[in-house]
Amino acid sequence: MNIAFYGSSLLSSYWNGAATYYRGLLRALAARGYEITFFEPDVYDRQQNRDIDPPDWCEVVVYDGTLAGLAMVAVRAAHFDVVIKASGVGFEDDALMERVFAAARPSALKIYWDVDAPATLAQLRSGPDxxxxxxxxxxxxxxxxxxxxxxxKAYRALGASACVPIYNALDATTHHRVAEDPFFAAELAFLGNRLPDRERRVEEFFLRPAGLLPQAAFLIGGAGWSEKPMPDNVRNIGHVSTRDHNAFNSTPKAVLNISRDSMAETGFSPATRVFEAAGAGACIITDAWEGLDLFLRENCEVLVARDGKDVADVLSGLSDERAREIGEAARERVLREHTYELRAAEVDKLLRAQLQRRSIEAAE
Structure with a gap:
């Protein structure tokens, strides 16, 4: 079975937090026998900031970020058994969606893959057209x-015939424990791009505890923070390539996860970096959100903070030994229950069920 996947970027994580999600899932699907072509636009300097070369398990087609470039790749959807359009591609998303699904042959499965469902649903509710x-x-x-x-429930209410969450997970071949790197040494480290619906929470859960613990070393990575005022004990290292994520997660005493506003409000939305950090054995401190216990157990596999003071209190009472225990428990949990091999098995089952449904309907 072959898949056309139209997404933001497989090759670059620059201003593209979904990159490792795509890589983990699609690599695992390829291992199950799927032939995958990933179409990504050349926008936002992503191609100048690639983290990986085109992999041998997926064909990658980079197209010009123009309407002509979009049109050239959209028509190729006609040659695939499964046509997937992801949210947040980054160039003329609506036009791409319409052209891709229009080009898909009638027998092809047509799938919308939403990597930011709370934000998308807010747009759909406010825009009936x-x-x-x-x-x-x-x-x-x-x-x-x-x-x-x-x-x-929200997608079904808007007319979707079926909606299934495929959660982030761990690709253990990519994210794992490595030797500590002094460059990433810190009491607490946070990795995330500066985005409007995350910044307020970064101020509360990262910058406020940094101010409360002036003797502790804090580390922030991600694009966009260079102009942000920060306490003197915060070191800003800018964009962190995925090739350095393991060292970033393996070195600090603790790693902080901060959800975006919409993800925190909706719940059940673990960030990719939660599993990446757990795979490296990091002690994770996360902001609180509903559904966390489906993935990691509080006070055993993850530490939870309700506000910035909580983060400071947790960090102040966290010994190196306790941090290692929590990190190891999280690593064991995700390797057992939250790998991309398991997620790919879910997707494979879904696709085959949809094709079987099509065959039954065609025979009636």
């Missing part, structure tokens, strides 16, 4: 990055 809202009834399936039952 939104192109995706019109398209939902014609699609076979909506898959989401997370969101649990609230997102499933």
């Amino acid at each position: 939104h192109p995706l809202r019109r398209a939902l009834r014609t699609l076979d399936l909506v898959l989401t990055y997370g969101g649990g039952e609230p997102v499933v």
Whole structure:
């Protein structure tokens, strides 16, 4: 079975947090026998900031970020058994969606894969004429990055015939424990790009505890923070390539996860970096959100903070030994229950069920 996947970027994580999610899932699907072609636009300097070369398990087609470039790759959807359009591609998303699904042959499965469902759903509710809202009834399936039952119910209410969350996970071949690197040494480290719906929470959960613990070393990585005022004990290292994520996660005493506003409000939306950090044996401190216990157990496999003072209190009472114990427990949990091999098995089952449904309907 071959898959056309239209997404933001497989090759670059620059201003593209979904990169490792795509890599983990698609690599695992390729291992199950799927032939995958990933189409990504040349925008936002991503191609100048690649983390990986084109892999041998997936063909990658980079197209010009122009309407002509979009049109050239959209028509290629006609040659695939499964056609997937992801959210947040970054160039003319609505036009790409309409052209891709229009080009898909009638027998192909048509899937919308939403990597930011809370934000997408907010747009759909406020825009009754939104192109995706019109398209939902014609699609076979909506898959989401997370969101649990609230997102499933919302998509079904808007007309989707089926919606299934495929959560982030760990690719143990890529993210694992490595030797500590002094460059990433810190009491607490946070990695995330500066985004409008994350900044307020970064101020509360990262910068506020840094101010409360002036003697502790804090480390922040990610694009966009260079102009942000920060306490003197915060070191800003800018964009961190995925090739350095293991060292970033393996070195500090603790690693902080901060959800974006919409993800925290919806719940059931673990960030990719939660599993990457757990795979490296990091002691994770996370902001609180509903559904966390489906993935990691509080006070055993993860530490939870309700505000910035909580982060400071947790960090002040955290010994090196306790941090190692929590990190190892998290690593064992994700290796057992939250790998991309397991997620790919879910997707494989879904695709085969949809094709079987098609065959039954065609025979009636």
